[in-house]
Amino acid sequence: MDEQNKPQAAAQPSAPVPESRPPYIAGGRPDNRQPRRDRGPFRGPGRGGQRSGGPGASSHGGSRMGGGMGGSRNSMKRMMRMKRPRRFSGGPGTRPSTPASNENRIPSDVIPPIGPDCVRIIPLGGVEEIGKNMTAIEYGKDIIVIDAGFQFKDEATPGIDYILPNTKYLEERQGQIRAMFITHGHLDHIGGIPYIIDRIGYPTIYTRQFGAIMISKRQEEFPHLKPLDIKVITGNETITCGSLKVKTFPISHTIPDSMGLIVSTPLGDIVFIEDVRVDNIKGVPTEEEEKQYEQFAGKEYLLLTMDSTSIEKPGFSLSESVVIDNIEKFIKATSGRLIIGTFASQVERILAVIRAADKYGKKVVVEGRSMKTNIEIIKHLKLLDVKNIITAEEIDNYPPDRIVMLVTGAQGEEFAALMRMATKQHKHVQLKKTDTVLLSSSIIPTNYNAVVKLKDNLYRTEAKVITYLDSDIHASGHGNRDELKWIHEHIKYRFFMPVHGQHYMLRQHAELSQSIGTPKENIIVPDNGSVVEIYDGGKSIRVLKEKAPSNLVLVDGFAVGDVQEVVIRDRQMLAQDGMFIVFAILDAQTGRLRKSPDIISRGFVYLRESQDLLRDTRNIIKDTIEDSARGMNPLNVEMIKANVTDTVSRHLFQETAKRPVVIPVLLTI
Numbered sequence: 001m002d003e004q005n006k007p008q009a010a011a012q013p014s015a016p017v018p019e020s021r022p023p024y025i026a027g028g029r030p031d032n033r034q035p036r037r038d039r040g041p042f043r044g045p046g047r048g049g050q051r052s053g054g055p056g057a058s059s060h061g062g063s064r065m066g067g068g069m070g071g072s073r074n075s076m077k078r079m080m081r082m083k084r085p086r087r088f089s090g091g092p093g094t095r096p097s098t099p100a101s102n103e104n105r106i107p108s109d110v111i112p113p114i115g116p117d118c119v120r121i122i123p124l125g126g127v128e129e130i131g132k133n134m135t136a137i138e139y140g141k142d143i144i145v146i147d148a149g150f151q152f153k154d155e156a157t158p159g160i161d162y163i164l165p166n167t168k169y170l171e172e173r174q175g176q177i178r179a180m181f182i183t184h185g186h187l188d189h190i191g192g193i194p195y196i197i198d199r200i201g202y203p204t205i206y207t208r209q210f211g212a213i214m215i216s217k218r219q220e221e222f223p224h225l226k227p228l229d230i231k232v233i234t235g236n237e238t239i240t241c242g243s244l245k246v247k248t249f250p251i252s253h254t255i256p257d258s259m260g261l262i263v264s265t266p267l268g269d270i271v272f273i274e275d276v277r278v279d280n281i282k283g284v285p286t287e288e289e290e291k292q293y294e295q296f297a298g299k300e301y302l303l304l305t306m307d308s309t310s311i312e313k314p315g316f317s318l319s320e321s322v323v324i325d326n327i328e329k330f331i332k333a334t335s336g337r338l339i340i341g342t343f344a345s346q347v348e349r350i351l352a353v354i355r356a357a358d359k360y361g362k363k364v365v366v367e368g369r370s371m372k373t374n375i376e377i378i379k380h381l382k383l384l385d386v387k388n389i390i391t392a393e394e395i396d397n398y399p400p401d402r403i404v405m406l407v408t409g410a411q412g413e414e415f416a417a418l419m420r421m422a423t424k425q426h427k428h429v430q431l432k433k434t435d436t437v438l439l440s441s442s443i444i445p446t447n448y449n450a451v452v453k454l455k456d457n458l459y460r461t462e463a464k465v466i467t468y469l470d471s472d473i474h475a476s477g478h479g480n481r482d483e484l485k486w487i488h489e490h491i492k493y494r495f496f497m498p499v500h501g502q503h504y505m506l507r508q509h510a511e512l513s514q515s516i517g518t519p520k521e522n523i524i525v526p527d528n529g530s531v532v533e534i535y536d537g538g539k540s541i542r543v544l545k546e547k548a549p550s551n552l553v554l555v556d557g558f559a560v561g562d563v564q565e566v567v568i569r570d571r572q573m574l575a576q577d578g579m580f581i582v583f584a585i586l587d588a589q590t591g592r593l594r595k596s597p598d599i600i601s602r603g604f605v606y607l608r609e610s611q612d613l614l615r616d617t618r619n620i621i622k623d624t625i626e627d628s629a630r631g632m633n634p635l636n637v638e639m640i641k642a643n644v645t646d647t648v649s650r651h652l653f654q655e656t657a658k659r660p661v662v663i664p665v666l667l668t669i
C-alpha cells in the first residue's frame with residue numbers, strides 16, 4: 001500500500017494528476033478552469049527542483065510542493081530566502097489568463113470611475129474581521145492608503161501563514177496613490193507591508209516614530225525588496241497628497257506613537273480613527289484625553305471612522321495605570337521569580353514593568369522573539385534609561401527574588417517562551433514551585449483551547465498562576481462601549497462608518513452612533529471591498545453596488561496569491577477524510593487495464609482491514625475504466641479519469657460515509 005514513489009511515471013504527459021473533482025462539493029470546479037501557467041510553486045534558492053507532478057501534488061499548481069517545506073514554514077526567515085513572492089493577481093501581465101476562481105466576483109474594471117464631486121472611502125480589509133486593516137480614501141485623481149495589516153490563519157485556512165487585504169483596486173490605480181499612512185506599529189496595521197508594497201508601487205509611508213521603527217525592523221527580513229521611503233511625522237505637520245491634505249493627532253492605545261488622521265477633502269474633513277482607547281480613572285477620562293479631543297470642538301466633520309473591537313464590553317475599560325500599579329505590587333511583593341506573560345504588542349506595559357523592576361532592584365529577563373525585538377526598538381529609541389535587563393543565561397547569578405521575566409506566549413502559542421518554560425523545553429528556564437506566573441492578557445476567543453492547555457501545563461509545574469480573572473492585571477487597547485461613546489460625543493460628524501471588527505461589532509457600533517442621534521441613513525456598515533461614496537456636495541452617502549475585489553489573498557509558504565480557495569478546500573478535505581489514490585496502467589490501443597489497479601490511501605480508512613472495500617473498489621475502477629474506454633480512439637484519458645473519480649468517490653461515500661480526495665493516476669502504454 002505504501003507505494004508513494006511509485007507514480008513517478010506521472011511525469012509522463014498523459015499522467016498529470018488532477019485533483020479529484022468530488023461530485024459532492026458545492027461549487028466544485030473543473031480543474032481546467034484553474035489558470036495554470038502562472039501557478040507553479042515558488043522556490044527559494046537552493047531548494048532543488050520542484051517535484052514533478054506526482055500524486056502528492058494537485059493540479060491547481062500546488063502552491064506548495066516538495067518535501068522539505070513542512071515544519072517551520074511560518075518562519076519569516078524563510079521569506080527572507082525568497083526572491084519575490086509570486087503574484088497570482090499582480091499588475092498587468094502577471095494576471096492569470098483566466099480570471100480568479102471566484103465566479104461571483106465582479107471585476108473591479110466595472111467600478112465606475114469616480115465622479116467629479118465625490119469622495120470615495122474603500123475599506124479593503126479589517127471590517128469583517130479583527131486583522132488586515134487597510135483603507136483607501138480617494139478624491140479626483142488622488143488616493144491615500146491607510147494601514148496595511150495582515151491576519152493570522154484560522155481554522156478556515158489550514159496551512160496558511162497569513163491573510164492579506166486584497167489590494168487589486170489599488171494595483172489598478174497605482175499611479176494615483178500619493179501616500180500611505182500607518183496609524184501605529186501593530187501587525188494588524190503593518191504586517192502586510194512587505195507583501196503588498198511593491199504591488200502598489202512603493203508609495204511614501206508616513207507614520208510616527210515607533211511605527212516607523214517597527215516597519216523598518218520588519219522590512220529587514222525581506223532583503224529582496226526595495227528600501228522603503230518612510231517619513232516620520234513628529235507633530236502637527238500637514239501632508240499634502242494632491243487634493244487631499246492630512247493632519248495627524250496622537251491617540252491612546254497600547255503602543256507608543258499611535259495616531260488618528262484628519263483627512264481634508266474638498267467636501268469636508270474626515271476623522272479617521274483606528275485602534276483607540278480613552279485613558280481614564282474609574283470611568284473619568286484623564287485631563288490629557290480631554291485636552292486631546294478639544295481640538296474637534298465647534299466644527300462639523302464630514303465622516304468619522306472608529307475602532308469597534310470592544311464595543312460589546314460595557315462601561316469604561318480598566319485603566320492601564322491600574323494594571324501597572326497592580327503588576328508593580330506583584331513585582332514588589334513576590335519572593336520567588338516572577339514570570340509575566342503578556343503580548344509583545346503591549347509596549348507601554350513592558351516599559352512599565354521594566355521600570356518597576358528597576359525601582360525594586362530586580363533584573364528583567366526578556367524571552368520570546370517578538371518581545372526581544374520590541375525591547376531592541378525601545379532601547380534604540382531610548383524610551384528607557386535603566387540597565388536592568390539581563391540574559392536568560394545570567395539568571396543563576398541572581399537570587400530568585402531578584403528576577404522578573406517578561407515572556408511571550410500568554411495565548412498558549414505552542415512554540416512561545418512561556419509554553420516552552422512550562423513543558424521543560426526551554427534552554428535556560430524551567431518553571432518550578434517557587435515561581436509566580438502572571439498572565440497579563442485576556443484570552444483571544446480563537447486561542448481559548450491553547451490557553452487551556454497552557455494553564456494545564458503551568459499548573460503541573462506547581463508554580464503559582466495568576467490571571468486577569470484573579471487580579472486586575474490586564475486592560476485592552478481597544479476602548480469599551482462608553483469610551484467609544486465619549487469619543488463620539490467629542491467629535492461632531494455628519495456620517496459615521498465603524499471599522500476594525502467583525503460585522504456584528506460594526507453593527508453594534510452603528511447602533512451606538514444612532515443612539516446618540518446620527519440618522520440611520522448617515523451610517524454605513526461596510527464590508528471588505530465596499531466602495532463608499534460621499535457626494536452631492538457632501539450631503540449624501542452611498543455604497544456602490546460594485547465592489548472592489550475582496551477575495552482572500554493568502555501568504556502560503558513562498559507564494560502570495562488570491563486564487564487558492566480550492567487548495568484550502570483540499571486541505572480541509574484531506575484533514576477530514578484523507579486521500580485515496582488510484583494508480584492504473586492502460587493499454588493505449590485497447591483501453592484495457594494491464595493489471596489490477598493499485599490503491600494508496602492516507603488518513604482515510606485502514607485499508608488492511610478493509611479488504612472487501614478494496615476488492616469492490618478495484619472492480620469498480622476496472623469496470624469504469626473499461627466501460628469509459630470502450631470505443632474511444634484515441635483514448636481521452638482526462639475523461640476516463642473524471643469518470644473514475646466520480647464512481648470511486650460515490651462508492652467510497654456509500655460504503656464509509658467519508659469523502660476522501662480521490663486522485664486517479666492513469667498511465668497509457
Ligand SMILES: [Zn+2]
Nearest residue numbers: 184186253275
Ligand atoms: Zn493596535
Ligand SMILES: [Zn+2]
Nearest residue numbers: 186188189275
Ligand atoms: Zn488593530
